[in-house]
Amino acid sequence: MSAAASIAGQPIxxxxxxxxxxxEDVASFRLVSASGAPLPGFAPGAHIDVALPGGLVRQYSLCNLPGQDEHYEIGVLRDAASRGGSLAMHDAVHEGAVLNISPPRNHFPLDEGAAHSLLLAGGIGVTPLLSMAQRLASLGADFALHCCSRTAARAPYRRRLEGSAFADRVFFHHDDGPPAQRLDLAATIGRPAPGRHIYVCGPQGFLDAVRAMARDLQWPDAQVHFEYFSGAMQPAGEQGEFEVELRSSGRVVRVPASLSVxxxxxxxxxxxxxxxxQGVCGTCLTRVLRGEVEHRDLYLTPEEQAANDQFLPCCSRARSARLMLDL
Incomplete structure (x- = not known):
């Protein structure tokens, strides 16, 4: 399968x-249509698939202001622990390069009518929140953006945010800074109120901490919105062996512990x-007709996982000896 073929939707x-x-270790890329045609519109929180040199496909959030259909902008962290995507973007993609991307998709939508939006970013997780902040500022809406990073030098888009028209609503927190500068999560989140929403994006540990604090402060799930930018890898030795049956042919395929479905x-x-x-984007979502799923994705909601009628075969497994799939 080619990289372009694995992009969701018609490649652009x-x-x-x-x-x-x-x-430090963060680069932004401005993308324009190679044909000169306008790019599809998008809303804050949207992302695109990008086909990279070497056949990789990765997802990156759009971080520019919606309505700028003459270009997209993405930000990419150079991650030494990456599986090749970020290294390809930093080392092999330069000005003038032509790439294939998907149309924008949005699993992290912004409620533009909220009374107040609290945007919490962990590192490069600021990218979709940057788009949200620009949109909210253009609407004259009430919001605050908190950006957390290990050091000031590693804070993505700091110069741009400090020079923005909404700089007074942007707050930076660094692990190596003075105690007063570090994020007080409980005080920042505060108690829930009607029309107040939280949007959080970043590494899994950061998201888990925010979600746990929001639950402790009794925030309704419907007012806490989140997006992971990477999935948690599962140790191969703990995955177990099972079978999948293909409904169309009745064929049965063994899935060993060392392989994904x-x-x-x-x-x-x-x-x-x-x-x-990694169970983040939803591209491989597949219907389950029989059997019990062990969900390991970050895409489906808890309610969707409990329904047990679909799963992501790139990362999820089976609790039962066999799954029948709608394939």
Whole structure:
């Protein structure tokens, strides 16, 4: 399967017209349509799939102001622990390069009518929140953006945010800063109120801490919105072996402990479109007709997982000996 084929939706060719260092190990990329046609519109919180050199496909949030259909902007952290995507963007993608991307998708929508929006960013998780902040500022809405990073030098988009028209609503917190500068999560979140919403994006530990604090402060789930930018990897030795049955043919494929469902099926000539391979993007979402799923994704809501009628075969497993899939 080619990289372009694994992008969700009809691929769009774009050209990189600007690559800018935004912080230590963070670069932004300005993308314009290679054909000159307007790019599809998007709302704050949207992301795109990007097909990278070497056949990788990765998801990146759009961080520019919606309505700027002449270009998209994405920000990418150079991550030494990455599986190749961030390194490819930093080392192999330069100004003038042509890439294939997907149309924007949005699993992290902004409620533009909220009485107050609290935006909490962990590191490069600021990218979708930057788009939200620009949109809220353009609407004259009430919001605050808190950006957390290890050091000031590693705070993505700091110079841009400090120079923005809404700089008085942006707050920076650094692990190596004085105690007074560090994020007081309980005080920042505060008690829930009607029309007040929290939006959080960042590493899993950061999101888990925010969600746990919000629950302790009795925030309704409907007012806490989140997006992970990477999934938690599962140790191969703990995954167990099971079988999947394909409804269309009745064929049964063994899934060993060392392989995902996607990889086990691909080895037997059955391809499922996949993008992030971490249970984040939803590209490989597949219907389950029989059997019990062990969900390990970050895409489905708890209610959707409890329904047990769909799963993400790139990362999720089976609790039962066999799953029947709608394939």
């Amino acid at each position: 060719a774009v050209r990189v017209t600007r690559k800018t260092v935004e912080a 996607v990889d086990a099926l691909a080895a037997e000539g059955v391809d499922i479109p996949v993008s992030c391979a």
